[in-house]
Amino acid sequence: MTEILAGLIAGFIFGLGLCLSGLADPSVVQGFLDVAGAWNPALLFVMGAGLTVTLIGYRLVFGRGRPLWAPRFNLPTSTAIDTPLISGAVIFGIGWGLAGYCPGPAVVSLASGRTEVFVFVTAMITGMIAVRWMRASLAAVPKGLGQS
Amino acid sequence: MHPFLSAAIGGALIGFSVVLLMFLSGRIGGISGIVGGLLPPKLADNWRLRLAFIAGLLLAPLILNAVVGFNGIGAPTVGFAILIPAGFLIGAGSALGNGCTSGHGICGVARLSPRSVVATVTFMTVAVVTVFVMRHVI
Numbered sequence: 001m002t003e004i005l006a007g008l009i010a011g012f013i014f015g016l017g018l019c020l021s022g023l024a025d026p027s028v029v030q031g032f033l034d035v036a037g038a039w040n041p042a043l044l045f046v047m048g049a050g051l052t053v054t055l056i057g058y059r060l061v062f063g064r065g066r067p068l069w070a071p072r073f074n075l076p077t078s079t080a081i082d083t084p085l086i087s088g089a090v091i092f093g094i095g096w097g098l099a100g101y102c103p104g105p106a107v108v109s110l111a112s113g114r115t116e117v118f119v120f121v122t123a124m125i126t127g128m129i130a131v132r133w134m135r136a137s138l139a140a141v142p143k144g145l146g147q148s
Numbered sequence: 149m150h151p152f153l154s155a156a157i158g159g160a161l162i163g164f165s166v167v168l169l170m171f172l173s174g175r176i177g178g179i180s181g182i183v184g185g186l187l188p189p190k191l192a193d194n195w196r197l198r199l200a201f202i203a204g205l206l207l208a209p210l211i212l213n214a215v216v217g218f219n220g221i222g223a224p225t226v227g228f229a230i231l232i233p234a235g236f237l238i239g240a241g242s243a244l245g246n247g248c249t250s251g252h253g254i255c256g257v258a259r260l261s262p263r264s265v266v267a268t269v270t271f272m273t274v275a276v277v278t279v280f281v282m283r284h285v286i
Contacts (some may be wrong), residue, residue, distance in 0.1 A: 013164055014208075088267070
């Protein structure tokens with residue numbers, strides 16, 4: 001029950017933020033990325049405000065020692081700046097520039113009922129499944145195999 | 149409302165949401181990660197949290213529209229020939245790089261994670277170059 005409540009409240013506030021920020025409008029996003037054209041700096045304000053609140057908020061939350069409804073914080077442990085990270089970011093950047101949608105705004109835009117957005121999100125999910133499946137099959141290779 | 153003011157309020161709400169999720173559930177508020185955990189080959193244990201988060205995301209523009217008659221959702225700028233490959237790329241890229249604009253760009257950078265800073269600078273730069281090529285070269 002607490003899981004559903006936490007997800008619903010946080011997701012709702014996140015969605016409101018996306019709707020107000022301009023991120024759910026691909027023309028605003030591409031206007032921000034178009035530094036050589038009629039540059040629209042609006043997203044600087046989104047990132048600035050978002051990072052300020054999160055920097056301070058995380059500090060306060062981590063200071064408590066543990067979350068309210070979970071035994072411990074679940075944080076990424078990897079510190080390696082490796083090929084998957086960089087190539088993933090490059091691939092993501094190309095897609096983001098091409099369409100002006102990143103995952104959050106794409107999901108929120110489903111509420112508009114537009115066919116284009118459903119097709120986009122289907123393609124996004126297909127890309128996610130492809131990589132998750134690839135990673136799972138690589139991880140399933142028994143140790144020693146392939147090391148001749 | 150001035151677009152820069154609504155942008156700042158929107159950003160602050162996104163920040164508040166990821167802080168709240170960390171406070172309540174101890175989780176990173178990255179959308180690609182939240183969605184990814186609901187997909188094959190393996191459903192994440194906390195799928196209820198993830199599904200509820202997505203329900204909240206979808207509810208926001210509907211309620212906003214009902215209350216103030218505005219939801220901020222814009223029209224796509226490109227056709228299917230671009231949307232389909234672009235969608236596949238953001239899906240595959242965020243799964244491979246373990247994060248997107250929210251997970252790396254907000255949560256990770258706010259945690260001062262070097263991985264997230266590198267990822268964010270990389271995808272922002274590549275996105276700027278992509279738009280430059282689309283609009284000023286081709």
